[in-house]
Amino acid sequence: MEKILVTGADGFIGSHLVEELVLQGYKVKAFVYYNSFNSWGWLDTLPSDVLDNIEIFTGDVRDPFGVKEAVTGCDATFHLAALIAIPYSYYSPQSYVETNINGTLNILQAARELNIKRVLVTSTSEVYGTALQVPINETHPRQGQSPYSATKIGADAIADSFFRSFNLPVTIVRPFNTYGPRQSARAVIPTIITQLLSGLKEVKLGALYPTRDLVYVKDTAKGFIEIFKQETLIGEEVNIATNNEVSIEDLANKLFKLTGVEGNIISDAERLRPEKSEVYRLLGDNTKLFQHTNWKPGTTLDEGLLKTIDWFSDKNNLSKYKADIYNK
Missing domain, CATH: 3.90.25.10 (UDP-galactose 4-epimerase, domain 1)
Known part of the structure; x- marks a missing residue:
């Protein structure tokens, strides 16, 4: 049974992903943002039979020492932790660089040093900007139309570089608008x-x-897991979309x-x-996801x-x- 670290586990998609992983029988270590209230975000609302099967790790993805501690003992990492609000990125772009780019770098470096078997890095459809052609497939040009999307483009590029430079088994998962x-x-x-x-x-x-392109959150969570199951998607970027x-x-x-x-x-x-x-x-174009996995929007x-x-x-x-x- 594989043990999976999920960063951003206290958030919207992360909490649903943790729940689905537990239901499918995986061991889960949930990386939640440290705070003095001892809040685990949305994980606090999960049923006890699910929560009792989750190992909680509190920390900050911007800290490389805590990240390495979190990754230790895991077989795979699903990296979802990020700042995501676009309007706020206009006012505080540096915080997006520190969390989205440096946080991703910390995850990749720890995974490399600890020989992690799989790393899934979460991207966003915002990296494409306004569609130049539709449906948007993974080869569409990147357009950083906000500080948020620019930092996600940077994080994707660093993830790809670790695959190319160090053969780290990275897959970039790109959900469209999850709700x-x-x-x-x-x-x-x-x-x-x-x-x-x-x-x-x-x-x-x-x-x-x-x-x-709106994707229901349970379908997004299942998309992550289906992508994880397919080694043919190592080194690839994959949309999760409905067309x-x-x-x-x-x-x-x-x-x-x-x-x-x-x-x-x-x-x-x-x-x-x-x-x-x-x-x-x-x-979004979900052709690649359909070709490599059994995923379908349910x-x-x-x-x-x-x-x-x-x-x-x-x-x-x-x-x-x-x-x-x-x-x-």
Whole structure:
């Protein structure tokens, strides 16, 4: 039974991935961000029968000594820890360099020194920028249209260099826009749902015309595991996408209908990206993932949105969000 280290395990995708790994019988060491509250993020909400099977490691991916300690004794590493909010990256770009680039370097160096069998580095569809051709496959040019995406391009390049220079068994996993329960309100779907369920009649959003390829979080988690199982994907970059797109405006109208709550969309200037930074179209090509694995998206957009709405409808979950405050 392989032991897998998951960094960013306390976050949205990380917590779902940890849960799925445990359910599939893997040993899991969950790397969570150290804090004085002894909070394990979303892992604290997992059922006890899952949580009891997880080894918790608290630390900071920016610290190479702690990272090496975390990697020690593991067979593989799924590296998800990152700063991901695009608007915040406009204000604090150095913190993104330190976490996303240096943090990834620390993981790669530790994995190299400890002869780790597999390393999965999490990328993002944002590295492609606005689509130059669709669907977007893994050869699409990289466009750093925000400090966030630029640091993820840098992290991907360092990961690729470790494969080429040291034969480190790295795979770059590139999820498109993942959504579902536990997602932070800096993403558009929780932004819309929390405003609607909190009784706000005016839903504040940024640009309405960009399109996104939306992947339900359970499907993303299973995609990671299927990629991990295939050694043919070592040294490769792999999209996790649905080959479908929806505009933000159409998505908002769909959520109005599914929640049964009427609302008006208000364009909020604070939520608009600078024009050259906005990514107008993301439509992913999942051909490589289909060719190498048994993965298929198991959740339609309507099904995933209904599951997400149901989770947010729980008052205990909704109370964790501040719907009236813009989360950068």
